[in-house]
Amino acid sequence: MTASLATAAGASAMGLRSGLGFLMGAALVAAAAATCGYQSCPVTKPDMLNVHLIPHTHDDVGWLKTVDQYFFGVRNDIQHAGVQYILDSVIPQLLADPSKRFIYVEVVFFARWWGLQTEAMRQAVRQLVAEGRLEFVNGGWCMNDEAAVHYNPVIDQMSLGLHFLKEAFGECGRPRVAWHIDPFGHSREQASLFAQMGYDGFFVGRIDYQDKAQREALREMEQLWRGSGSLPPPAADLFTGVLPNGYNPPMSLCWDQICSDNPIVDDDSDENNVESIVAYFLGTAAAQAKHYRTNHIVMTMGSDFQYENALLWYKNMDKLIKHVNAKQLNGSRVNVLYSTPSCYLWELNKANISWTVKYDDFFPYADGPHQFWTGYFTSRPALKRYERLSNNFLQVCNQLEVLAGAQANVGPYGNASSSVLRQAMGVAQHHDAVTGTAKQHVTNDYAKQLSTGWDACEVVVSNALTSIVGSKENFIYCTYLNISVCLLTEVASTFMVIVYNPLARPVGWNVRLPVNGSHYSVLDPSGQAVLNEVIPVSNFTRAVRHDRGDAVNELVFQASAPPLGYTTYSVSRLPGKEPARSRLLKRLPHQPGADQLSWSIQNEHLRVLVDPKTGLLKEIQNLDKNISLPVSQNFFWYNASAGNEENSQASGAYIFRPDTSQTFPIAKGAQVHHVKTQVVEELYQNFSAWCSQVVRLYAGQAYVELEWTVGPIPIHDGLGKEIISRFETDLQTAGRFYTDSNGREILERRRNYRATWNLSQTEPVAGNYYPVNSRIYIKDQKVQLTVLTDRSQGGSSVFDGSLELMVHRRLLHDDSRGVGEPLLEPGDFHHGLVVRGRHLILLDTAESSAEQHRLWAQQEFMAPQLVLAPGQGPPYQPGQDNVKEFSALHQALPSNVHLLTLAQWEPDSVLIRLEHQFERGESANGSMPAVVNLLNLFSSFNIITVQEMNLAANQKLEDVNRLIWQPAEGKSSTLNVATVTDWMGHICCYKRKMASGDQKTHKSLGNTLC
Template structure:
């Protein structure tokens, strides 16, 4: 298999070496070269749904039609070989490509081969960076990159990551992009204070060291901040949606403006050159959904290039040319300079003193939870498609497949999707797409479980267990529950089911009776409550005899509608409370004790506190809503855990579910912060966990979705749970974030927090696997009467440090596999060590007969992945090391593979069924 892959790769490479003529534009090394980058930014849903954006529907909301953009650009590029264009969102291009005839496809393929139409980034969408989980980001990038690779080969492979619109940038995203083989990364938004400092210091471009664990340069990524966000320079927008004057170059006609435009452009170029380090600068010529009539843009840019360059005869040193981000990046690389080194991230993002984009960390919490559950189901669906084989796709329960869910989940990663910053009808559309994906995956799961169990007894899925609704369990005297664990290790998971009566007994597949009793205080933790207030008062780890004072309460911040200091209001993006002191919802909650403690804080806030037998964590199941707004006040609802841990202003959050970031109140590692919003300016995103610690105690909170978190007071963690607002924050949505819920009186949201108390030195040993278990939850299905059988798709559980990240059908006889070391290099004394796995001893039903290692994005062989090298100002000199040196293995990859801390390795396996 490996030899066949090599032969296929050689032939493919040879063909594209002969015919892939990516001629770079010719700059002038003695001049200031201005790289014009024609582009469009096409949101995969925002003010309109994905379909409405593609077809140009509902133009009363926003005039946008992506199909016409691609039609127009392809026609315009054919008129002049100097013209170039970049395209980003594969979700839209995939649709358009399917509708084209062979003649158009040949033209587009030629444009791609010539480098005149270049794909940048290449994911299904441009993902959000704050509220996405790394596993879903990798999946959506893989989906887009595979389509481009299958369609255009090496010529279609993007070289540059391009995140011009997300609202803050995560270090983990940069790490993933580096591991996918990208040469560089460009974005448009960063904090206004950070930008001002960088412009003054000429540090708008840098080397981003995006991992503390991976050996440089494995996660080093050249990163550039674009000068105008992603818009053209002022006065040079020539789309039909723009109001700038065209280039009027007939001196015999009125409004001749060539001299004025050329002078203005030269001044802009000169000013921009003062804040960048080389004699190359980039200008983004395009914006949201532009180029529907590409002739407007290109006709004017053609003139601009001609007239500006004509001034060289008069002594001008400015040279303007059509270009792309990869061409621009190549010139920066040739400059062979030393670049500033960055090791933190770009959160939180603010575009003015009172405008912190930290509200979207929590916006639309129900959609955020549905997306996370959908990710779990997709991974289960992918695994069972592999384990069940062809019969899982076409079996007794009909045609099942994972494609619909893959695309729905990929769309949901968009920076106006899971972020919660879309209009309400678009949020409904995202949820509808996920629901359709669920339906198709559930058919596949039924088929696969029928194959693996040998039973065709119909299975049902109870999707409303969070509100204790499951008709089969409530109406049956005897039923069986199938539990599929998508993790490659044994987990303990407590299941709560609604039943009628109290005389049920629970047995396993061997008929052995199981523990079905839940008590308030058992085994590892002890929780105390203040009888006077009804609030938590203490938490004790009975194993280590650690004990802390711990109080939990619910509060809400009064959302600002704008004031005399600033007109900025809280909205879908922006968090701006009108006071630094939150309002307590109820200081004396009513409590009742059954087999758990139930707390009623108000008519719209309640909580259930649980300790499960054998668990080392405390479960807090909160319910918030409908949030009342009849008083005319928007509300940002938080829960706050106050302890006597001496955290000294420090707290810790995960980055997209992977490496941990140290946070510090009122502080930024990169610049001297002038804090203007003491609450919103200290909020950060969490995707799976956050913690505070001192020398003796660490309190970790694991979440079930992406949320906003902060530590405003010493020893405290506050997590924003829900938002209902009455004003728009003037960032384009033009709609307040006030989700109606089922009965239009406000959305009710339910969720879980898991709280652990551990010594700091051993905390990671438990909170990492617990967080992975929250992301990849066991899938439950139910049958009348039948007794399930035990089955494992693995020969044995993987080592604790190893996470089975991806098992997905790639073709009829090949499987995509990703294995990940889930610990950082200095995180755990026990698990932060290299670990070896034998691939041939991995699966119980599959025999691996061939293997080749790929890049993280699975669009090139690992040994062929060569990236541009850069010299950082401090730290390891990445220029001196070969990119492949850190984790290079001889070809073919041996059966036994070793994972270093935080390393993800991707393999294409050829398999046979045992």
């Protein structure tokens, strides 16, 4: 019997669904004795203005102090904060008074605290959760950023935190409200993800100051956010509310030990201030209510790392509630109560009114004139790249952990699991981590946590490969290949290269390895020779790597790898044959009869022309489509503002503010070197001592690769600098350009324009910057120019026909947003950070570019992993054959279906997410439905049960029952949620592994799905 599920239907692609197939057992709390959720909410008064006080703490997962420093409360000379004491203090207050409530967000902190508690304390906390008095909101490992993150690790970190809450507290631990009160702008994709995770509402704290003023005037502080243009409503619709005061309490009403506001004095004393505070509170509530549409408003009573002494807060809030509500006897129509975000949301839903609909996102964010938080889109570019690479390696680690089973965790290379890197990646998604907005020592700690996770996953991958390959090899992970450093390949005369492909479709990959020989043999698994070339290591690379390697050459060859599998290549050094030599192309005036109009490099698909007078990119030609586009590219820098008479705002880790719109070229031209081989053709452009680039075309590839190296950025002139790579064309773009939203759907951007208010632009450059996670492009009616990035960066089109990406920044002033340090980044040698990265340039027709561009972007994000070994290792088990090529799939997935997740979830359960990755109408072929036969998909294990879950894998899909909201644009859809998600285009299933050939497989799967 064949069981299959459609991953898309017609006009509804880009959805996500997740699944798992295990049942939580006795460890969960049976909440029959108490009621959590909306049924546990306090009674409100329908004829009054109900003020919901929300006691909360905002605990950054690293910022001014490291995660450990924040949890344990050390280094209070930097910032007074100790998360363990917050939870120690709050819980007794809740236990002592059933009326009190509290919310908690960051699960990484709570999980650590939970591990230190006695069973008696744990049971008491379970009871608080079961009664709805301790409520988890958001529930991810951290409160992730929304600009510099990709949707894949966002889903992972949410799933990590929510899985912990489910194990500890069962259904009562499942958050119903998303709570992003501190991220610096909000993405549409984030709303879509939360909706598909089953959340009923989303509360945010920071939106643009002009946007907020408009919303307050129109009473649109709360509305319905349509998170996807591809999913049918209400699948990606999410009720979204803007909190009135960020996430702080009203002025004069902060009663934490770090606050200086007066407590409420209500006895017979000259200091008695009840009447003045009550009058002030009533006035504040009345003013706030004017901006909201129901008789319910919310006040966030807490802030950063507050409630170490919870008694102070609760004692004063008790008095506030008592004395304000006592005024009802004198005719007051204000009712104050302890509440939670979900209880507030429940009251809004019961109001049964229609809400306006938002279709765009909340970028860029500004908190005042000249104060655009767009610098962090690029800040700390090396950390941003490390985070991206770490996610790539985590997915490889997750997959091999499943494919090898228990042998991956306990094997000849030691005992380890993917959880170390998974948790480190969860921390890295925090809105002061991947953003680059933490202090330098905290940033170092983020990198250290990722490195520790890499170490653990290297053990997992080595164990897994040993069992699959069938031989015990000394596996080597060369993490400095981008600067041509790898001890094994530099010294060994023979070695093996395993190219592991984490994608569920076959891929080709260009391998570059540092070597000291000049002639090599490369053999594929069948013993066939693979074309390869040896080229000199560039002077650029020698300068960057310093003394970390001594390879004089690079071995280059094209590899291929099967879907979800690997190919092994055998490499041997041979005598003789000199490598290809580079030659300096001097700038010469045009000579009669000589071709000095342009230099060029070319392959089967593309031709790239360079101006011989400047050495700069001049034109790109798509030979397949007969398209030619004049494209000039150069590196420029903005002079970072230190503040001026107009506004004191300086450019810093958060904020981008050039002193003028003028840019300065790093150089007006470049010295150019040329390398041409059968495998690759390259032009090396040297702009200055601290800026260089390689323009590269590999044989057969349909994109231009630009490998740029920038840094250390000089500051001896006393100027901070923001470095951009700018492309200029003659395309008529009418102020429009396009960026991705967290690596998924594409959003149109318009210069000096906001869809929901009339923008008063104060920063014509910074105010037009947007986050770019994977791609940015410009186009006219015929031609599209796309740039793919290898990390998150800020990008824009500041004038028609242009496109720019900020690649690096080094600043001399703090921007007064709390971090208290200029963004100087010392780098490895304390002279300043050097960053190397890649941009892939794609030129195509506007109507046919989408499909291949999305697939290439995905391949950049989930790149093959190279694992090296000397080879000739002994068999893993006696008589076991060496497996030189392997695929875990019986057949590749359709090109429009992506295997987003394959990870061990429980000892006998596997989490799988399949994703339809094309938007509605994006591609004639790619946006079409796809069918996947789950029964016969994997070659490494069989499926015996399937349980379909929501995206976060913390609730059965059949149990998802989200609140229904009425959009002002028309009637609300009453479609059953399960029906909607059947259309969404993603399948995530849980599967149990078992020996092949089990006869129960077909029957069980058939019954589950059919």
